[in-house]
Amino acid sequence: MENYQKLMKKLSKINALRASAGVLEWDLSVYMPPAGEEARANHLAVLEELAHQYFTDDETGTLIHGAQMDVEGMPYDSDEASLVRVVSQDYEDEIKLPTEFVAEQSHATTMAHQIWAKARADNDFNAFVPALARIMELKRQEADYRGYDKNPYDALLSGYDKGLNTELVKEIFDGHKPQLIALIADISKVEGRVSDSLVHGSFPIDAQRAFSLQVLKAIGFDFERGRLDIAVHPFEINFSSNDVRLTTRYHDDWLNPALFGSMHEAGHGMYEQGVAQKLDGTILGNGTSLSVHESQSRLWENLVGRSKGFWTWALPHFKQHFPHMAHVTLDELYKAINKVERSFIRVEADEATYNLHIMLRFELENDLLNGRVAIKDLPHEWNGRFEQFFGITPPTDTLGVLQDVHWSAGLVGYFPTYALGNLLSVQYYNQALKDHPSIPTEIENGKFDTLLTWLQTNIHQHGRKFTTNELTQRVTGEGINSAPYIAYLQKKFGDVYGL
Numbered sequence: 412m413e414n415y416q417k418l419m420k421k422l423s424k425i426n427a428l429r430a431s432a433g434v435l436e437w438d439l440s441v442y443m444p445p446a447g448e449e450a451r452a453n454h455l456a457v458l459e460e461l462a463h464q465y466f467t468d469d470e471t472g473t474l475i476h477g478a479q480m481d482v483e484g485m486p487y488d489s490d491e492a493s494l495v496r497v498v499s500q501d502y503e504d505e506i507k508l509p510t511e512f513v514a515e516q517s518h519a520t521t522m523a524h525q526i527w528a529k530a531r532a533d534n535d536f537n538a539f540v541p542a543l544a545r546i547m548e549l550k551r552q553e554a555d556y557r558g559y560d561k562n563p564y565d566a567l568l569s570g571y572d573k574g575l576n577t578e579l580v581k582e583i584f585d586g587h588k589p590q591l592i593a594l595i596a597d598i599s600k601v602e603g604r605v606s607d608s609l610v611h612g613s614f615p616i617d618a619q620r621a622f623s624l625q626v627l628k629a630i631g632f633d634f635e636r637g638r639l640d641i642a643v644h645p646f647e648i649n650f651s652s653n654d655v656r657l658t659t660r661y662h663d664d665w666l667n668p669a670l671f672g673s674m675h676e677a678g679h680g681m682y683e684q685g686v687a688q689k690l691d692g693t694i695l696g697n698g699t700s701l702s703v704h705e706s707q708s709r710l711w712e713n714l715v716g717r718s719k720g721f722w723t724w725a726l727p728h729f730k731q732h733f734p735h736m737a738h739v740t741l742d743e744l745y746k747a748i749n750k751v752e753r754s755f756i757r758v759e760a761d762e763a764t765y766n767l768h769i770m771l772r773f774e775l776e777n778d779l780l781n782g783r784v785a786i787k788d789l790p791h792e793w794n795g796r797f798e799q800f801f802g803i804t805p806p807t808d809t810l811g812v813l814q815d816v817h818w819s820a821g822l823v824g825y826f827p828t829y830a831l832g833n834l835l836s837v838q839y840y841n842q843a844l845k846d847h848p849s850i851p852t853e854i855e856n857g858k859f860d861t862l863l864t865w866l867q868t869n870i871h872q873h874g875r876k877f878t879t880n881e882l883t884q885r886v887t888g889e890g891i892n893s894a895p896y897i898a899y900l901q902k903k904f905g906d907v908y909g910l
Contacts (some may be wrong), residue, residue, distance in 0.1 A: 414477025428462040430650040452521035452906040460514035493876040520821040527819035562781040567824030572700040607750035611668040623673040631863040644816035647679035647837035677706035685871025705832020724857040755810040769830035
């Protein structure tokens with residue numbers, strides 16, 4: 412195993428470089444003063460360049476070849492065979508990108524972050540146009556470097572979930588879009604039956620933070636190995652399974668964004684904390700794909716956090732933090748947090764409309780990358796398609812095309828994984844209920860460890876050993892399937908709205 416051990420040693424150094432870059436990226440969004448942008452872009456570009464150069468040199472290729480012979484005959488799911496298999500795939504992907512291109516892209520996206528944040532705050536899309544145009548140019552170059560058969564978007568999709576392509580995503584989206592539209596139409600006929608006025612009002616930020624921290628601790632996020640901060644756009648980032656950072660944002664007149672945003676990011680964080688310690692610091696030591704990652708965040712945010720069982724436990728604690736809500740009943744609050752409403756902001760959307768927000772972005776990204784939509788026309792295209800999807804038009808670009816951080820970060824191809832994660836969240840949760848029918852009753856009593864342990868055993872501990880499809884087949888016996896998700900939505904909102 413000499414080559415394998417040498418490869419492991421080299422990969423640990425590369426992981427340290429990437430983790431160091433991650434710390435700087437976290438600080439960029441949480442604490443860094445705006446004037447530090449140029450210097451930070453240079454710092455990150457150097458680290459990304461070094462990590463890429465070190466990973467893609469000839470020595471790594473030689474060590475991988477030797478390690479493949481070392482692990483020959485080992486079980487497919489062994490740590491050693493899995494690591495060599497995954498690093499081989501990563502190496503083949505990364506040697507396609509010139510090191511100077513990686514550094515250039517890192518610098519461009521770092522600079523774009525602050526430009527986007529200011530443009531969003533100022534409702535000034537034109538201020539973001541040059542930075543976005545440069546990023547899209549770089550993403551087209553990346554697609555060309557990586558290679559594709561039919562669509563450049565395929566090359567970017569596969570970077571977030573191996574095996575994904577535009578045709579498959581479109582098929583999955585087209586397969587459940589009509590049911591979503593029909594459900595929303597049915598709800599719109601009786602929308603007056605549910606009011607969300609209870610979650611709008613006065614919710615002091617200190618009390619929101621205290622309640623969110625209580626909830627996150629209860630569901631299993633380990634604050635000895637993590638923390639919660641504030642950012643313009645919520646995210647989770649980790650530098651090891653023992654250093655996991657969450658961020659959220661607060662509205663002092665609206666409960667939902669901070670609470671459910673924190674639970675969402677905690678779902679990501681608990682996934683990373685649940686990766687087997689023996690894989691920590693290796694190339695297997697993270698979640699396997701963004702689709703599976705999003706399944707975990709959406710599971711805790713929605714299937715748990717927006718369930719009546721959860722609020723059976725949480726309501727007394729909620730009233731302690733917000734005494735002016737002492738009169739609220741379980742049914743009233745449950746319906747309020749599950750109101751279906753055609754709204755502008757994706758991260759604050761209800762479960763029934765959420766996937767439509769993703770489908771809109773999927774179409775636009777595909778058209779942008781293929782030159783069918785010009786950057787300067789994005790606000791017009793966004794608003795026109797939003798009107799087609801939701802029947803409403805964003806009054807500002809801040810509430811429209813500027814709302815998401817992803818394009819400023821170069822994360823083109825990321826959005827579809829949110830919707831796929833929704834589908835997977837129900838498939839995984841249904842399997843957990845089959846294995847442990849007591850889970851809903853346990854949640855009502857504030858006991859979340861059976862569910863978390865099931866997720867750790869069946870999903871988290873494996874890290875990157877298996878692809879999304881391999882893992883889902885192992886857990887559920889099938890691939891990604893929209894039918895359970897649609898059935899879940901129809902049952903839940905049928906009950907909420909009395910359909």
